[in-house]
Amino acid sequence: MIKPAFKKIYVILGEQDKENPEWVLQTLSFLYSHINLTSNIYLVSENLSDSMPQVERIRKSINEFLSEHLFARLYVHIVHPAPPSAIDDIKLCYKYLKQSTDKFDQEGYRHQELPRLILLPVLVPDNQVKPIQLIDLLDVLKNSFLLSSLYLNKDTLDLAQDEKLLSLTDKVYYGIGNFGEMTDIVCNLFRQDILDDSLDKLENNDLSMTEPCPDSLIISAQDGNIYCCMDAFLKNESPAKIHGMHSLEELLADYYQQNKSKKDCFGCREKVINFFADSPKSLATDQEIGALLYHFGILRQKSEDDFQAIKNFKQALNLSPIEETDPVYFRLGLGYTKIGHYDQALKAFKSVEIAYQGQYFFHFYKGLCYFGTEDYATALEEFSKALQSEPQHDDQIRILIYIGTCYNNLGKYEQAVDKLEKAKETAGDVKEIYNSLGFSYFKLENYDKSIKNLKMAIQIDPFSAIDYASLGSNYREKGDLNMAIGMYEKALALDPGITFVRENLERLNKNL
Amino acid sequence: MNVLLIEINPFVQETTPISLGYIASFLKSKGFGVKILSIGQNTSLSRSAFQELISTFKPSLIGFSAYQRIMLYLIGLAKFIKSIDNTIKIAIGGPQATFMPSAAFAELPDVDYICRSPGELTLLGIARAIENGTPFLDLSGVSYKDDNNAVFDTPELEGYTDLDRYPSAYLDNVFDYSRMREAIMLTSRGCPHHCIYCYTPHAFKHKISFHSVERVVEEIRWIRKKGVKRFWFADPNISYKPSRLIEILERILKEGLETEMWLQTRADLVTSELLKKMKRAGVSTIAFGLESASERVLSKLGKHITSEKVAEAIRLAQNQGIEVELFTIYGLPYETFEDAVKTLEFVKKNKVRIMGNTNSQQLQIYFGTHMARHYEDYNIRPLNNNRPAYLSIGSQYETDHMGRRELHKIQQMWQANSLDGGKRIVS
Numbered sequence: 006m007i008k009p010a011f012k013k014i015y016v017i018l019g020e021q022d023k024e025n026p027e028w029v030l031q032t033l034s035f036l037y038s039h040i041n042l043t044s045n046i047y048l049v050s051e052n053l054s055d056s057m058p059q060v061e062r063i064r065k066s067i068n069e070f071l072s073e074h075l076f077a078r079l080y081v082h083i084v085h086p087a088p089p090s091a092i093d094d095i096k097l098c099y100k101y102l103k104q105s106t107d108k109f110d111q112e113g114y115r116h117q118e119l120p121r122l123i124l125l126p127v128l129v130p131d132n133q134v135k136p137i138q139l140i141d142l143l144d145v146l147k148n149s150f151l152l153s154s155l156y157l158n159k160d161t162l163d164l165a166q167d168e169k170l171l172s173l174t175d176k177v178y179y180g181i182g183n184f185g186e187m188t189d190i191v192c193n194l195f196r197q198d199i200l201d202d203s204l205d206k207l208e209n210n211d212l213s214m215t216e217p218c219p220d221s222l223i224i225s226a227q228d229g230n231i232y233c234c235m236d237a238f239l240k241n242e243s244p245a246k247i248h249g250m251h252s253l254e255e256l257l258a259d260y261y262q263q264n265k266s267k268k269d270c271f272g273c274r275e276k277v278i279n280f281f282a283d284s285p286k287s288l289a290t291d292q293e294i295g296a297l298l299y300h301f302g303i304l305r306q307k308s309e310d311d312f313q314a315i316k317n318f319k320q321a322l323n324l325s326p327i328e329e330t331d332p333v334y335f336r337l338g339l340g341y342t343k344i345g346h347y348d349q350a351l352k353a354f355k356s357v358e359i360a361y362q363g364q365y366f367f368h369f370y371k372g373l374c375y376f377g378t379e380d381y382a383t384a385l386e387e388f389s390k391a392l393q394s395e396p397q398h399d400d401q402i403r404i405l406i407y408i409g410t411c412y413n414n415l416g417k418y419e420q421a422v423d424k425l426e427k428a429k430e431t432a433g434d435v436k437e438i439y440n441s442l443g444f445s446y447f448k449l450e451n452y453d454k455s456i457k458n459l460k461m462a463i464q465i466d467p468f469s470a471i472d473y474a475s476l477g478s479n480y481r482e483k484g485d486l487n488m489a490i491g492m493y494e495k496a497l498a499l500d501p502g503i504t505f506v507r508e509n510l511e512r513l514n515k516n517l
Numbered sequence: 518m519n520v521l522l523i524e525i526n527p528f529v530q531e532t533t534p535i536s537l538g539y540i541a542s543f544l545k546s547k548g549f550g551v552k553i554l555s556i557g558q559n560t561s562l563s564r565s566a567f568q569e570l571i572s573t574f575k576p577s578l579i580g581f582s583a584y585q586r587i588m589l590y591l592i593g594l595a596k597f598i599k600s601i602d603n604t605i606k607i608a609i610g611g612p613q614a615t616f617m618p619s620a621a622f623a624e625l626p627d628v629d630y631i632c633r634s635p636g637e638l639t640l641l642g643i644a645r646a647i648e649n650g651t652p653f654l655d656l657s658g659v660s661y662k663d664d665n666n667a668v669f670d671t672p673e674l675e676g677y678t679d680l681d682r683y684p685s686a687y688l689d690n691v692f693d694y695s696r697m698r699e700a701i702m703l704t705s706r707g708c709p710h711h712c713i714y715c716y717t718p719h720a721f722k723h724k725i726s727f728h729s730v731e732r733v734v735e736e737i738r739w740i741r742k743k744g745v746k747r748f749w750f751a752d753p754n755i756s757y758k759p760s761r762l763i764e765i766l767e768r769i770l771k772e773g774l775e776t777e778m779w780l781q782t783r784a785d786l787v788t789s790e791l792l793k794k795m796k797r798a799g800v801s802t803i804a805f806g807l808e809s810a811s812e813r814v815l816s817k818l819g820k821h822i823t824s825e826k827v828a829e830a831i832r833l834a835q836n837q838g839i840e841v842e843l844f845t846i847y848g849l850p851y852e853t854f855e856d857a858v859k860t861l862e863f864v865k866k867n868k869v870r871i872m873g874n875t876n877s878q879q880l881q882i883y884f885g886t887h888m889a890r891h892y893e894d895y896n897i898r899p900l901n902n903n904r905p906a907y908l909s910i911g912s913q914y915e916t917d918h919m920g921r922r923e924l925h926k927i928q929q930m931w932q933a934n935s936l937d938g939g940k941r942i943v944s
Contacts, residue, residue: 075593
């Protein structure tokens, strides 16, 4: 088993430990041996000019590592605010940083491949910056680097409407929180990565979503801690306060052996998707998130967490284009059916009437809703439609049982018997069939047949109190009071809460 | 003695390294301990984990599949391996190695052998020589650099013409089925044609050899049993012998082994009947090589096919509900910008979705191709004459008709028409 490698490392630059000013650099240098052959490092700075000495030291250590290890490839994302007042300084910083990549650019050209060191600016504009200023900066950066990315929040989201600006941009990150707040930025970048990873999984049919996100670390120079994932960062769960190489070894041992901070990766992914559902973003992203929420809804439904499933489906409906909503409405209806909110379920099913008309399961679930609201006549119509729409074998039996039960509830006992006997022929030993037939025959005063069926029900489920009770009633009607009392007593022994049995028993005992 | 085989393709998701699988199975049958390390885009592998693998498995020989795009990775890993244990011998094989000039040894300081003949037999010879303590004695099918850095070329080695003589990587459970998304099958090797841009015909001396139908069906049966439900047939022309393919498909249908399949063949090797059978057996996608829609360009490629024939094959496949992919190339000799645009228009007109393999790519001039040996005759001008000896011209060239600007422009046009932004599945 090969130990996992870190694919992403987020570094919050800034105030350093006075006792150990090179802590971030030492930590990173230690981790180079544990990063993936192709990895991403995000250097998040409050102010690029001020962070340049630190960035430069890290850049040098990266160059050394890459020069020594030709199999390693690093994407270094430099994330920083880009207020109007700093734009000239930012250009100067990048002009300087560009020189450091020349060697790798030449090597890449010689080997007909992308360079092994790629610097990727990620600009965080404030609400004072004008599109033209950003365009100018992006244009300058484009001459030396791959296209830059933008990080926008609600105050700067309008910039995403500028087509010229977008044509100079590789990727737009969307976030919440205040301008330049580094912890918010790191969390939002991390969330974006979880979102991208989840979308990749969906695209590649890797549908479980329970796996941890790609191995990542957050290193904060601000608090001197290392976190094993975003969830741990948000909960301030750092395995150890790290101040030296010895502790880094311990951290890794902890990460590999126990991975303690990763507890609920499925839940974390779901939270992230829901986070984006509520955040400002592009229309295309809306659709992708809608598709993910739909998928998470299905996973929740499979695990019988119908309330969370409904929440996901409702969010998915808000984000999905109209032509993709049919399955979402159907699943939503299914969710409401399962929690007994039949009116809401029927409302959801109504939205997909045209698309799902003729599908047996659609009519079956609609039938269930009407059955649940005790509208047995309409339920019967839907179940009958389901039966005519070529259901699968097991479902056919379920439908027949429901039809029989509807007829029973409508007082049409002969029709009930007709359908339930058919179900019996097809299905064999299903308790519900015998139970319902027992009821139908009882109502038709055919007590022998009723008793025969109820005995079959008990044979399948010897602890069915209601079937003993029904047997008691049959014997009572036949005049066999001792047998009736015996059956009622058995029913009460199994379920002392059946009040009508207790009352019947008292009456019989008095008569005797 | 242990042998580690490494496949690196960091630009796509990890795939089943079928060629290494064959070698692994063959070496295992001869008593060697073998491991395969496949490194894809989604593989998690660090320097320390790789070091741990070498230290614990203790291979005496490490073989790399060499491709043009991964030579830097290969060189870096070879250097790292030697820094861990400089007694480990390193061999490279595969398409980049077969015709790589021996002069490349000068720039591959940590590589000991360049394999030039079929991998199974060549690597077995090397492994046995190492095991005997005479790593450079009595070798065939390789070039090697001895302990004094002297370079030697050895005689060629013929592979088996009956492919069933090679044990099956699948039946021998060489691969980890739990991680396998699709099985890559190689039911035949080689190609008898003469396309001037292709490595395969020259590498296999324009011959083609086959596995028996029985062996192919047995593998399919076993792989399906292991839970893998998608098959990708890497044979260059799977319908080269139509009757053989029909027999395979009929066996699949008879035994209820229908499964999702991708395959490729020449457009003049399909019929409506064959495609119908393919569809029934589970073929979801078929790929044809169009290369260029300009008859003038196409006629000079040695492929002996017309765009009309390709259009007909597309229509026949589409009529059966089989998705079609088209391999196309721009930057071909004699091709003008207008010719290149014509290819794009052909793909669009024939309603082939531009994504995955249908995303066009620039001609790559690889070692071993007719183009690589005679590029000057085609007025190809390499742009970088200072490239390392282990690399061929690749895509760093201009032609008489297309300069870098035109090549870039046609690439952008393909990307603009692509449904997936120009991501290729197979290179």
